[in-house]
Amino acid sequence: MKKVVKFGGSSLASAAQIKKAGQIIREDESRRYVVPSAPGRRYSDDVKVTDLLYQCYDAAMSGEDITEKIAVIKGRYDEIISGLELDLDLTEEFEVIRDLFMRKAGRDYAASRGEYLNGLVIAEYLGYRFIDAAEVILFDEKGAFDSEATNELLRRRLENVERAVIPGFYGAMPDGSVKTFSRGGSDITGSIVARAVRADVYENWTDVSGMLTSDPNIVDNPEPIETITYRELRELAYMGATVMHEDAIFPVRREGIPINIRNTNRPQDPGTMIVESTCRQPKHLITGVAGKKGFCSINIEKEMMNSEIGFGRRVLQVIEENGISFEHTPSGIDTFSILLHQSEFAEKEQAVIAGLHRAVQPSSIDLETDLALIAIVGRGMKAAKGTAGRLFSALAHANINIKMIDQGSSELNIIIGVRNDDFEEAIRAIYACFIDSDI
Numbered sequence: 001m002k003k004v005v006k007f008g009g010s011s012l013a014s015a016a017q018i019k020k021a022g023q024i025i026r027e028d029e030s031r032r033y034v035v036p037s038a039p040g041r042r043y044s045d046d047v048k049v050t051d052l053l054y055q056c057y058d059a060a061m062s063g064e065d066i067t068e069k070i071a072v073i074k075g076r077y078d079e080i081i082s083g084l085e086l087d088l089d090l091t092e093e094f095e096v097i098r099d100l101f102m103r104k105a106g107r108d109y110a111a112s113r114g115e116y117l118n119g120l121v122i123a124e125y126l127g128y129r130f131i132d133a134a135e136v137i138l139f140d141e142k143g144a145f146d147s148e149a150t151n152e153l154l155r156r157r158l159e160n161v162e163r164a165v166i167p168g169f170y171g172a173m174p175d176g177s178v179k180t181f182s183r184g185g186s187d188i189t190g191s192i193v194a195r196a197v198r199a200d201v202y203e204n205w206t207d208v209s210g211m212l213t214s215d216p217n218i219v220d221n222p223e224p225i226e227t228i229t230y231r232e233l234r235e236l237a238y239m240g241a242t243v244m245h246e247d248a249i250f251p252v253r254r255e256g257i258p259i260n261i262r263n264t265n266r267p268q269d270p271g272t273m274i275v276e277s278t279c280r281q282p283k284h285l286i287t288g289v290a291g292k293k294g295f296c297s298i299n300i301e302k303e304m305m306n307s308e309i310g311f312g313r314r315v316l317q318v319i320e321e322n323g324i325s326f327e328h329t330p331s332g333i334d335t336f337s338i339l340l341h342q343s344e345f346a347e348k349e350q351a352v353i354a355g356l357h358r359a360v361q362p363s364s365i366d367l368e369t370d371l372a373l374i375a376i377v378g379r380g381m382k383a384a385k386g387t388a389g390r391l392f393s394a395l396a397h398a399n400i401n402i403k404m405i406d407q408g409s410s411e412l413n414i415i416i417g418v419r420n421d422d423f424e425e426a427i428r429a430i431y432a433c434f435i436d437s438d439i
């Protein structure tokens, strides 16, 4: 059995947290490859080391003296090192970092030092081999992650390494300069390593006991999700329900490696298993409900639209030419609507309207703003009867008007549009109907 374990910033924010992670790792000898984040927040208004590094680098770029800022960052690591009683001195590392900051080594280089240094500390603490991610995670000249070259290199590199720490979040470009993934990107590194070593499971240790069936800021104490498929996760994540970086599923997904989201502060909890597919029946008809505010709808009307071939294509071409991505296109006989992110649309609004007039000569174009989309996601809905009926009656009882309905052909989700103002109430009504009082 081989496990890759990634620990997030809050799991490694202090010596006490690192000790918890260490215990988790030592408890199971199959936890052989460790991917750490940079130290995160120790308390709610603390600053993550990654943010301190960005601030420090920006200060260096504007010609400020960074002695104090570097000392604060070094202080964070020194506190960890002494708390873990390690015989490790990062003075020289910090001299190099300071020097390279002054020589404008780049913001990515700056940010990556959080993971790099934490990797050194954790490798020392565990007695594992340290492998610098800059040597094994490759980006191409354009800065795009090179998945195949990385997989090959990393696979060979780790073949004969029994146990290693590989810092998350960064890699290197062909010229050797450091490049990071987007924020939260250590999750991606963990997934890449899991793929390369063909792990049995990719454990992602964080500060929650898995994914929840709904947003805890809206629903009181939502139930955790035991098992979710990659496809369900993608639907929910798209609607903002995230426990990890969205791109982290791709490397493991192609190898069919499950992800287990776990809580470093409650290792006894089983967390959420994210799998390719499963025979396990979901506990409820729906796996989760999530949504987002801030959409708008362009409603186009034209007589005899139904017989006009190419109408939809011409409309969507206008959207494309304006560089906007659309979410849904509900249509009627003589109506065609396009749902878009309001913020993306707002600045191009008049150009889009003019473009649509030129492209399809509509009878009218009407805009509707401040809409929210809610996705009800669940593999259990496939072929289940009455799901939509229950959903609509739950919303009707909550006195909520549904502006749009879209059921994907996979029957994995039903998406509805409501007014922004009704959003929270709608989520609560759906949760109460499908999860709280599910039979």
Ligand code: ASP
Binding pocket: 008, 009, 037, 038, 048, 050, 051, 114, 168, 169, 182, 183, 184, 185, 186, 187
């Ligand atoms: N340390 C980086 C961040 O704060 C990456 C990570 O933690 O995954 O975004």
